[in-house]
Amino acid sequence: MTYQFSETTLSNGMRIAAEHSSEAATAAIGFFVKTGARDETSALMGVSHFLEHMIFKGTEKLSAEEVDLAFDSIGAEHNAFTSSEMTAFWGAGLPEVLPNIHDTLSDILRPSLRQKDFDDEKKVILEEIAMYDDQPFWVLYENAMEQYYNTSSLGHRVLGTPKTIVDMKRDELAKYFFERYSADNTVVVLSGNIDFENMVGAIEANCGAWETTGALRKYDEVVRFPGTYTKKIEDLHQHYLMMMMPSASFQNPKRHAVAALASIFGGGEGSRLHWALVDAGLAEVASASADSSDGFGEQMVWAVCAPDDAEQVSTVIKEEMKKLVQSLTKEDLSKVIAKASTGVAVASERPAGRMQRLGSMLTTSGTYISLEDELQTIEKLTLKDLQEVAEEFPWEPIFEASASQS
Template identity: 40%
Template sequence: MSIQFKQHTLPNGLTIIAEPNPDAHTAAVGYFVKAGTRDEDHALMGVSHFLEHMMFKGTTRRTADDVNREFDDMGANYNAFTSHEMTVYFAHVLPEFLPAAVDLLGDILRPALRDEDFDMEKNVIIEEIGMYDDRPSWRLQDQLLEEFFGVHPLSYRVLGTVQSVTDLTATQMRDYFEQRYSPDNIVVSAAGRLDFDRLVDDVAKITEDWKPTGARRVYKDPIFELSNRKIEDERTSRHYIGLMCPGPSAQDMDRYPAKVLADILGDSDGSRIYWSLVDPGHADEADMSILPYDQTGSFFAYASCDPEKGDQVQAILEEVLDEAGEGLTGGELERAKNKLATAATLQGERPAGRMQGLGGQWLYQGEYTPLSEELARLMAVTREDIVRVIEKYRFAPRTILSLTPPRGA
């Protein structure tokens, strides 16, 4: 029996999608909320991530200990994450525990949001911000996004800042929750050995009292400008370089040749950046990727090296981008496509990986694309497609930011 796609929308607007696979030995389910950092007001920066933490602090039916114990009793591999564009809660379980996982995840998405839990968790978030701020690569990423996206909300920090989290009130969080955690802004995605009709019934039961709010994402076009800045950072002993430039969005079919191009240029092993920077010993790390966002996108390149080699490494990195279309061989193209296809297939073989792929795909495209078609689109990329993408974007304008130790340090 072949894998079939199933989809159903409840009267309250919540969409359920699944790829039942009778040959799988496990099942995975996730609640995908189209609420992330880009949906926040600047003054509320970090509320999406903070709210993710609060989901595990208990409900009217369960204490925080009950939530953790019940996941553990199922033997579930469970977690949650917040990005700029979504917040996801998921569990990977044996098939017989899928109904319990659906109920538990649905229940925690209607949290108690008690003031005492909010006050305690605020300290945890502030400590987490401090922990990541101790990592130079994380500081670089946050500051680079701020410079690249400017006033656009994709420039906001997922964790927020110490100031924004400190100033956030429980009332503001509840208001954000009431608006964004609307059933018509949520997709439940599942994959593996499951009964779809039973899944729909279980989701409908746990969400029957959820009221739609008509939540919608506000889209603004980013304004990109040329920038090349170096920051002396006394907390680092290495030189870190981040480069961003416009690229295809998550809805743009050019995302396929852009993925292949990014792999040819900047895969962590065997790419042009690797052979130009890492193999000769100029940099200890260097890579490049495509970041397709909702209705916009970017290329991102990164390198770290000895401070005295910083200018040389940046020059070589930019040279690789400037010469991207030169000498492109069939061997490079095939190797990149094969690597990307293998990675996508390996992810798709696990119910948890397929569940996450389906959920993200539906939030961005609002439609289903089988893995076989995704692979076909990837493998159909030609040299002409890649040259067209290079000519369209030209890796410009570039936002380049470096963190380096103070002179004489």
């Protein structure tokens, strides 16, 4: 199936981009706003995620119940997510209902932000935070990130903290919304069987009056704080550990090589860590990843094991790090290329997947790379590429964190 890329920008700065094919059986649309936990002040930590909740609470035209019905009545999928990097709202369905999906999304993205809804959702979010606080690894991860990045917003919690949510005022949330959810800070992406020109006209009719605020992301120097951190948790029967070190940003053309090396090291079954720790019975979980974000990246290793095995697990991880580059083989390379290519292709097989890939890409870097070009980059990786990124972004932890029973 052949996809064509088209894009335009409205006079208010809203960017519209699409990968479209008349052969696709479905269509998808997403509104990606370049604002997330990293764009918040410490006092308003969690406001982006709070707004994700508020978007679905209704508008001047629609109540919360009518918003749900607007999607359900036409058989459309819809969802939203908030991360450190962005907030996104999307829907997908048959091609003939895409205009309806767009009408609903563009309407709810200008929400009423009523005080009662704000008060109600505050309780829901506090319950959500409490739910995650019951997950030991999540507790360790959030606390470790705060220690690792210290006062930087890169260590902000997406959900916020109980204190920031309790203290947050409706007017503070509204001010953040009007500053950040502007036309020039939003990318509208489409994929599948669509009429691009008609959809541009519809988007301009619905969103052409959206404000332009000149919202910009602050790119402060990424400062990491090497060291160790230990979190004590009551009634914890296992030992959790994580290690962190710098990696390639999303904008770095070497990020695919970095990700490939991370996959060989700790990307599930067949990885170095799986054989050395999980298959050997030393750890229940042992994984590694390379996460590329806007302007920076991190490599992480995490493991779960019995408390008595914690020291040995940490030692084995570091031994495997030292052996990684010298032990690379052509078989490793062919396997990881096949795995990465399959992952990218499968994720983009449906228009909804292509839409999310396109939205995340344009929101993070602003630059379009076709699926075919990305696959070609992956398939051209060599052992030398992996060896070079191992020198530039070595698997040598600068920060180690653990959680154990108090």
